[in-house]
Amino acid sequence: xxxxxxxxxxxxxxxxxxxxxxxxxxxxxxxxxGETVALVGESGSGKTAIALALLRLLPRTATIAAExxxxxxxxxVLALGDDAMRxxxxxxxxxxxxxxxxxxxxxxxxxxxxxxxAAAHGERDARAARRLAMGMFERxxxxxxxxxxxxxxxxxGGQKQRVVIAMALLLDPALVVADEPTSALDxxxxxxxxxxxxxRQRANGMALLLVTHDLAVAATTCGRALVMHEGRVVEDAPMxxxxxxxxxxxxxxxxxxxxxxxxxx
Amino acid sequence: xxxxxxxxxxxxxxxxxxATLAFVLIHLAPGDPFPTALDDPSLTDAVxxxxxxxxxxxxxLFEQYLRFLWNYLRGDFGWSVxxxxxxxxxxxxxxxxxxxxxxxxxxxxxAGGVALGTWQAARRGSGAERLVGLGAVVVYAVPEFLLAMxxxxxxxxxxxxxxMSGIVDARSHDALGAAGRAADVxxxxxxxxxxxxxxxxxxxxxxxxxxxxxxxxEDYIRTARAKGLSERDVVLRHALPNAMxxxxxxxxxxxxxxxxxxxxxxxxxxxxxxxxxMFNAALGRDYHLVVAGVVLSGALxxxxxxxxxxxxxxxxxxxxxxx
Amino acid sequence: xxxxxxxxxxxxxxxxxDAPSRAALVTLALVAGAVALAPFVAPYDPNAMRDFVRDQFxxxxxxxxxxxxxxxxxxxxxxxxGGRVSLGVATLAVAVSxxxxxxxxxxxxxxxxxxxDVMMRCTDAVMALPRILLLILVASVLREPTAAALALLLGxxxxxxxxxxxxxxxxxxxxxxxxxASQALGATWWRRLxxxxxxxxxxxxxxxxxxxxxxxxxLEATLSFLGLGLHPPTPSWGNILLDGTDQVAAHxxxxxxxxxxxxxxxxxxxxxxxxxxxxxxxRGAAL
Numbered sequence: 001x002x003x004x005x006x007x008x009x010x011x012x013x014x015x016x017x018x019x020x021x022x023x024x025x026x027x028x029x030x031x032x033x034g035e036t037v038a039l040v041g042e043s044g045s046g047k048t049a050i051a052l053a054l055l056r057l058l059p060r061t062a063t064i065a066a067e068x069x070x071x072x073x074x075x076x077v078l079a080l081g082d083d084a085m086r087x088x089x090x091x092x093x094x095x096x097x098x099x100x101x102x103x104x105x106x107x108x109x110x111x112x113x114x115x116x117x118a119a120a121h122g123e124r125d126a127r128a129a130r131r132l133a134m135g136m137f138e139r140x141x142x143x144x145x146x147x148x149x150x151x152x153x154x155x156x157g158g159q160k161q162r163v164v165i166a167m168a169l170l171l172d173p174a175l176v177v178a179d180e181p182t183s184a185l186d187x188x189x190x191x192x193x194x195x196x197x198x199x200r201q202r203a204n205g206m207a208l209l210l211v212t213h214d215l216a217v218a219a220t221t222c223g224r225a226l227v228m229h230e231g232r233v234v235e236d237a238p239m240x241x242x243x244x245x246x247x248x249x250x251x252x253x254x255x256x257x258x259x260x261x262x263x264x265x
Numbered sequence: 266x267x268x269x270x271x272x273x274x275x276x277x278x279x280x281x282x283x284a285t286l287a288f289v290l291i292h293l294a295p296g297d298p299f300p301t302a303l304d305d306p307s308l309t310d311a312v313x314x315x316x317x318x319x320x321x322x323x324x325x326l327f328e329q330y331l332r333f334l335w336n337y338l339r340g341d342f343g344w345s346v347x348x349x350x351x352x353x354x355x356x357x358x359x360x361x362x363x364x365x366x367x368x369x370x371x372x373x374x375x376a377g378g379v380a381l382g383t384w385q386a387a388r389r390g391s392g393a394e395r396l397v398g399l400g401a402v403v404v405y406a407v408p409e410f411l412l413a414m415x416x417x418x419x420x421x422x423x424x425x426x427x428x429m430s431g432i433v434d435a436r437s438h439d440a441l442g443a444a445g446r447a448a449d450v451x452x453x454x455x456x457x458x459x460x461x462x463x464x465x466x467x468x469x470x471x472x473x474x475x476x477x478x479x480x481x482x483e484d485y486i487r488t489a490r491a492k493g494l495s496e497r498d499v500v501l502r503h504a505l506p507n508a509m510x511x512x513x514x515x516x517x518x519x520x521x522x523x524x525x526x527x528x529x530x531x532x533x534x535x536x537x538x539x540x541x542x543m544f545n546a547a548l549g550r551d552y553h554l555v556v557a558g559v560v561l562s563g564a565l566x567x568x569x570x571x572x573x574x575x576x577x578x579x580x581x582x583x584x585x586x587x588x
Numbered sequence: 589x590x591x592x593x594x595x596x597x598x599x600x601x602x603x604x605x606d607a608p609s610r611a612a613l614v615t616l617a618l619v620a621g622a623v624a625l626a627p628f629v630a631p632y633d634p635n636a637m638r639d640f641v642r643d644q645f646x647x648x649x650x651x652x653x654x655x656x657x658x659x660x661x662x663x664x665x666x667x668x669x670g671g672r673v674s675l676g677v678a679t680l681a682v683a684v685s686x687x688x689x690x691x692x693x694x695x696x697x698x699x700x701x702x703x704x705d706v707m708m709r710c711t712d713a714v715m716a717l718p719r720i721l722l723l724i725l726v727a728s729v730l731r732e733p734t735a736a737a738l739a740l741l742l743g744x745x746x747x748x749x750x751x752x753x754x755x756x757x758x759x760x761x762x763x764x765x766x767x768x769a770s771q772a773l774g775a776t777w778w779r780r781l782x783x784x785x786x787x788x789x790x791x792x793x794x795x796x797x798x799x800x801x802x803x804x805x806x807l808e809a810t811l812s813f814l815g816l817g818l819h820p821p822t823p824s825w826g827n828i829l830l831d832g833t834d835q836v837a838a839h840x841x842x843x844x845x846x847x848x849x850x851x852x853x854x855x856x857x858x859x860x861x862x863x864x865x866x867x868x869x870x871r872g873a874a875l
């Protein structure tokens with residue numbers, strides 16, 4: 001079975017002011033359909049850049065190296081035209097961002113923002129789109145009927161993040177990229193949101209790429225881990241093996257920092 | 266609703282302050298200006314006596330001030346020496362014409378400015394955008410009277426599309442039917458309103474472009490793109506409404522300048538509105554009229570900014586309207 | 589986060605870094621230089637009326653590169669000297685508004701709620717008066733203001749914008765951690781104001797002053813043009829234009845050159861102000 005996502009020799013460089021900063025070096029990995037993979041590393045290790053590159057959402061100041069290739073379901077992502085890329089985004093690959101507080105448009109109702117995903121990909125009937133959104137809300141634990149008219153500022157951080165997850169999952173994408181989805185939340189809420197992600201992943205069978213600096217979060221959710229350090233992938237191992245026998249220096253320090261080292265979920 | 270009331274209250278205070286300022290300024294001038302107006306031999310004794318009694322020139326200053334406020338509240342703005350009629354009458358004719366001009370210029374200019382600012386932000390960095398941006402700055406730099414001259418030279422004199430001045434064609438207007446008369450006014454409105462719109466658009470586009478550029482890097486714009494929305498939808502549905510909020514708030518700062526610009530344009534196009542009235546009054550030392558004009562404009566500005574604030578708040582879901 | 593003011597050298601370097609700003613700086617330097625050196629550079633005395641009939645309304649030529657006006661005066665000299673007047677008035681006006689506006693705004697930002705409210709209502713009142721109309725009011729009383737009086741007037745009508753900006757920033761900074769920390773360490777309010785608040789406010793003031801300068805120049809020109817500002821023989825970019833308005837096509841040089849002077853200067857200052865804003869005030873608080 002060929003891989004769902006193939007990343008080959010991905011290099012990303014940021015230009016700022018006069019200088020350049022290499023965020024990612026020669027990164028290669030694959031993800032199969034239905035796999036749950038964690039992209040772990042400290043801040044600045046390049047994880048977010050890679051996540052953004054998969055949807056081609058990098059800012060203007062970033063350039064992707066010429067030799068890089070990203071293959072998704074047979075298509076060459078980096079070579080796609082704008083329209084084709086837009087058709088992919090939200091429909092086949094979706095993203096969950098880190099900051100729920102700023103990820104939602106403060107002026108639109110949350111239900112409308114979620115329904116917009118369906119509308120953007122061909123659903124002409126506004127009411128049908130809304131029904132789809134409300135159904136998704138139920139499945140992520142936002143079943144309260146008041147959600148239909150709520151604005152982002154009326155929701156808690158955890159609720160906002162569930163909205164973002166609902167947005168990402170609405171059209172049943174094959175791959176969900178979650179960039180630090182719980183870092184901005186309280187610890188108790190973190191666990192809840194992660195549970196929502198896990199549950200939807202099990203139900204839909206989608207692939208999940210979880211980007212995080214917190215190995216504990218990765219350990220409870222993913223079956224495989226890619227460890228990044230200073231822009232390179234230094235280790236690629238199934239989760240149990242990583243936790244019990246980390247090979248690289250970076251992995252070892254991450255594992256060592258775990259509260260209860262060795263006891264994975 | 267309570268926000269609206271509070272804002273209205275603030276506006277009222279500002280209006281009173283404006284009137285006070287006008288009163289103070291007039292009386293700061295060397296010599297009391299009003300007696301000078303009284304010395305004008307063209308005034309009849311009856312009018313002079315009435316004015317004297319009304320404004321109590323021999324009374325202490327504070328009492329004059331109170332009379333002044335009281336008169337204004339009653340709608341009595343004094344006597345226009347130059348026109349030999351109550352100021353209120355002179356204004357009553359001119360004010361609607363100014364409102365027509367300003368409203369048209371404001372709406373057209375804001376629409377144009379927002380469109381231009383949005384386009385500039387979306388096409389940022391491209392050669393076309395830099396050129397257009399430079400053009401916008403040039404229009405912003407040119408004093409209104411020069412713009413007016415340019416418009417007249419091009420559209421009225423060279424191309425002869427529109428008339429050069431006035432509000433109606435003096436010769437034919439009365440003979441026309443209702444539709445004809447309206448068209449006549451509109452034809453005369455075109456150039457002054459277009460000039461005002463240009464001035465407004467230049468300022469608004471600057472503000473709006475800056476607001477859009479501040480909004481576009483925000484996270485929720487990135488979310489919108491990640492959802493697969495077309496760039497057009499991202500800009501129009503997500504970026505624009507949020508940028509407009511900032512512009513509406515800043516619009517309050519624009520309104521006083523708008524009045525000033527409108528006044529100059531009126532003078533230039535001989536549009537018989539408040540601006541022209543005021544200029545002529547100033548040059549003719551018709552102080553009551555000038556003061557009334559200043560207070561009225563200040564009142565309109567205060568009202569306008571209050572309305573702009575309330576509208577901005579009404580459209581912002583995060584604003585606590587009942588705070 | 590408000591930025592710390594960069595050292596002047598760094599700032600100039602950053603300004604010179606991109607082409608439009610470089611062009612603006614050069615333009616301004618040329619204009620300022622020409623105008624400052626007017627007494628030495630101008631070919632004629634700007635007020636010298638020579639043979640009234642013979643020299644009236646001459647088109648541009650070698651002896652009179654900008655032509656002559658209705659009184660036979662050389663327009664180039666008048667534009668140069670007029671620049672001294674117009675720009676001098678603008679500078680003085682901006683200085684007045686900066687001084688007054690900063691003090692007022694800082695005081696309001698630092699004072700308690702009640703005092704602040706009163707001060708801000710006063711500011712709103714002055715802002716609500718359209719500047720032109722206020723200037724008409726005063727000009728109708730003063731008849732023929734001197735340049736200094738005009739500058740004072742313009743400055744007094746411009747300070748509200750500055751004070752609002754300063755007040756907002758001071759208010760925001762008051763509750764910043766580092767200010768409270770310095771208070772805990774025993775610094776007096778004056779020291780807090782001077783060391784922490786004023787430096788943070790400086791970038792905003794610079795940006796605002798620059799943009800205010802750009803907006804005062806056309807204002808003075810308009811007033812002088814309308815007969816409410818500076819009157820001839822004192823040259824001002826505004827009143828030189830007056831001579832040409834009766835027959836614009838025939839006397840185009842009387843309109844073109846002062847207009848060019850105004851537009852070029854204002855565009856350059858505005859471009860500079862915009863760039864300064866990018867560098868010093870990215871949040872746009874100084875708008």
